Amino acid sequence: MTYQAPVDDIMQALKTAAGLDGLIGSGVLEGVDEDTIRAVIEEAGKFGSEVLDPLSAPGDRAGSKLVNGRVVTPDGWKEAYKQFADGGWGALAASEEWGGQNLPQIVATAAGEIWNASNLAFGLCPLLTFGAIDAIEAQGSEELKRTYLPKMVTGAWTGTMNLTEPHAGSDLGALKTRAEKQADGSYRIFGTKIFITYGDHEMTDNIIHLVLARLPDAPPGTRGISLFLVPKYLVNKDGSPGVRNDVVCAGVEHKLGIHASPTCVMKYGEKDGAVGWLVGEENRGLNVMFIMMNAARLAVGTQGVSVAERATQRAVAYAKERRQGRTASSRGGEMGPIIEHADIRRTLMTMKALTQAARAICLVTAKETDVARRAKDPAERAAAANRVALLTPVAKAFSTDIGCEVASMGVQVHGGMGFIEETGAAQIYRDARILPIYEGTNGIQALDLVTRKLPLDGGQVVADYIVELTKTVHEVRASNRPEFGRMGERLGEAVVALAEASRWMGGALQKNPDAAMAGATPYLRLFGLAAGGVYLARGALAAARGGGQAQPIAIARFFAENIASAAPGLKETVVGGADSTLMLAPEALSA
């Protein structure tokens, strides 16, 4: 089956969870209205269904390969990329100054969900390019911007992020790639980077690498890292690609999934050194990275929504077709479609509810990004920036965790056929597994949430957020609608659990940071359940007010009664589980 962009679901999440009307009314979107947003999302959906989706399975089978030193992407990849760039999709959220369309982040996030759901391995290429554009725009010199951004924004050239080295993954402070300053102000880069997504390919006539490296006199650790722009081909005065730079792809990894996305080992400076230019200030490279980090993490969280949506669509379609056993609609001993079995209905409801909850969290984070960038009032911008900081690790980790879970349920709904590669469910399961790992493992996200985000503004940022969630709980309770069942009760318990766990974390961070860190992962899950449940409830409230669309109410109530019901137990784990987590010394654990 062909993936169909869930345009109505996305619009509903924007309107109810993310408060689109208020956003438009406040002028933050600078004249972009609901119709425009829907139109762009629908077009993105067409492109995804018609161009990207048909390449997903063949791309998985063929994979990208290193052949005689050249990275060969699967058949059709180059043409699809050209259509992507020609369609202006590379430029959605980029600044008009460099040829972009200056559309809000909510639109870019929605479109990103769709491309990545259509074809995750393809979607990674623009995802990384957007990150590189952000970094150059934020901190590059005027000359770097003028030389590179117009080409990157139009998609004529792609971008990469070169952070990881064999001994420096989560801990970038350990990286060893070195940079030497030249008399002309440029630098020469020497070192090996691994896990470089689309590190090489021939879809475009240049590739712009952003590379973290260390100057000879740099302080050790993370305070001695600088960021450099290193083009694959040095750019001529007229802007055209010129001589080949001293950077090569030395290998393409054989991976569990996203086979079509070339994950490259990149060697810089095997001859005279790769020519690069400093982006931002010397030794402040990580600061530039931090600027982009929220955007990139939100983009990866959105990929979690993508795989979940793709898996759900396929599972629902299969469950409608596949007949096994007697069901309500069976006649004369015939088998009915498995979608009518109660246990399959639970699975499909779980898939839908988790997907929609994660989507809402990602779109709310995107909305706060828009407010943080575009609101006129500096206080409003600052508050939204804090909200983005708070929600980003949740958007990244919760969404990618549920992406894997939903993909696994998708395999299960297919039964034995799910384990056969030709069905496609297995590919989603394999592809999804990278998402909790890259762009900061989900463990790192949980630590970021607990150790950096909870203390923001003395804890006021999370406290304000919980107050906002509580308001929705009160609305649900006050509405007193029988069709809401125990939604208000369960969500109330979930938000109270989040509040109590947050309070406990505040104390633990002072007295026993190891205990706080031991509870970080279940705390993040609890956060996602409370937030996701509340956002879905907003959809249910709107549906009830609007005359009672059944699906938003059922999904929200299901989430509260069947998924958010885990919240009090997670709180117990957070506040009472640290001692036993840390009881065995690491040496004893490994015995």
Next chain:
Amino acid sequence: MTYQAPVDDIMQALKTAAGLDGLIGSGVLEGVDEDTIRAVIEEAGKFGSEVLDPLSAPGDRAGSKLVNGRVVTPDGWKEAYKQFADGGWGALAASEEWGGQNLPQIVATAAGEIWNASNLAFGLCPLLTFGAIDAIEAQGSEELKRTYLPKMVTGAWTGTMNLTEPHAGSDLGALKTRAEKQADGSYRIFGTKIFITYGDHEMTDNIIHLVLARLPDAPPGTRGISLFLVPKYLVNKDGSPGVRNDVVCAGVEHKLGIHASPTCVMKYGEKDGAVGWLVGEENRGLNVMFIMMNAARLAVGTQGVSVAERATQRAVAYAKERRQGRTASSRGGEMGPIIEHADIRRTLMTMKALTQAARAICLVTAKETDVARRAKDPAERAAAANRVALLTPVAKAFSTDIGCEVASMGVQVHGGMGFIEETGAAQIYRDARILPIYEGTNGIQALDLVTRKLPLDGGQVVADYIVELTKTVHEVRASNRPEFGRMGERLGEAVVALAEASRWMGGALQKNPDAAMAGATPYLRLFGLAAGGVYLARGALAAARGGGQAQPIAIARFFAENIASAAPGLKETVVGGADSTLMLAPEALSA
């Protein structure tokens, strides 16, 4: 790293959770003592580490393939199989009458865990052969037994189970393969079977297929299915393999995992019909299947323990080696091993605790199997048989679910390297995914537990079981040991949650079976958490009495405080979640 059989952990589970001393004392094991059991398990471990484990990764890369109509297994497979048979491993639990060693099921289950942890794709071949032996021994004619069992018990020939057809998976009543009776008392079989594990290979000079088929005059549905024995080569009077039967492998599936295990499409009767003999009575084939089903489901549950143990060993080893970030042992700004980070410790504790809980559930089920087969008192045998019936779906589904979860955590601990195939973590993740599907999907297990097992003996079987769990909870509470933390409290809540959910299920089965079925999957999970938590607590109690081994206490307490803490929430889901699960009509779900 090479897999090492967790002999001490297995012995501890046998002695504490499964009450090995009492079992030996009661004479059920017919003279087999603890030293013998340990010796067999240690030998199985050597065979696993030295012979099977080295073939696992190369077998995954090569896969089994259909080449010119012949199934070619990976290099080394045939030799390893010969060593397996020569070592007498095929005959552990089989009857002495046919050349077996008549060892108890607890030993066979422990050895099965080890072989499958060493090499899951290999372990499947004996697993299926054991099932075929059981069926023939239980219901075959004397002639069938004499002709086939000695060869199968020694491993000279392997066996297969042919149930599934393209349109008959979970619903075997729909199968279409037909059997025609011949004048000489034999039958001719015509039809296509799919998903036949080791349906063809050349490791042995014959393969004995057990095939479900339908006689021309058979009643429709499950009451018209008969079981036939169909050898690949017809057996000569002297017992040697003779002419080729009319059965061929028409294809080998391209699967997500267990690549080395050939999953075959088998065509019976493309010429004159495959020659077969009836096993048991006509139209009673499913009854024979049911005889074997408990054993086969326990064996698959044990495979869940296998993949979890393998994943855990690799994750612990990697976490000791890999250095990132500062830890307690870091000196002078150097990076410490990631096993010292609190969040990684939580992950590894979770992996260990889930693995050990699932192992305990499987070994207790094996122990009850031994009592059901060997106890002198018929009442004791009957009670144990009921206990086996109750626990089997939990052993199968809980263990294979956590197998997938732990394998996923194993990938995560490896970070980016976990997504690269050469590391091996990804293979475990791929291989594990079949386990919740085959031998009855885990959804089917949950329905079996709720609709067939809870009503056993008017609900008394589950009620007695909960009483037994409660006794351990009281012991934990009475022990009043500070190092147990809140283990007693959390386990008490878990067992109460199980009791309440069971009571609710009893009522729902009468009044609203769909609601009961809608809660079956979370109910089974709750059952596994309560049972697993109690079994680990027995290990902790024994350790405390014995002077305080740290690991069993820490693992049990961790499980109670961090994993079983989900039990009350699961109960809420079971008793309060059915309405919202079934709120949307299936048609609305698929919109």
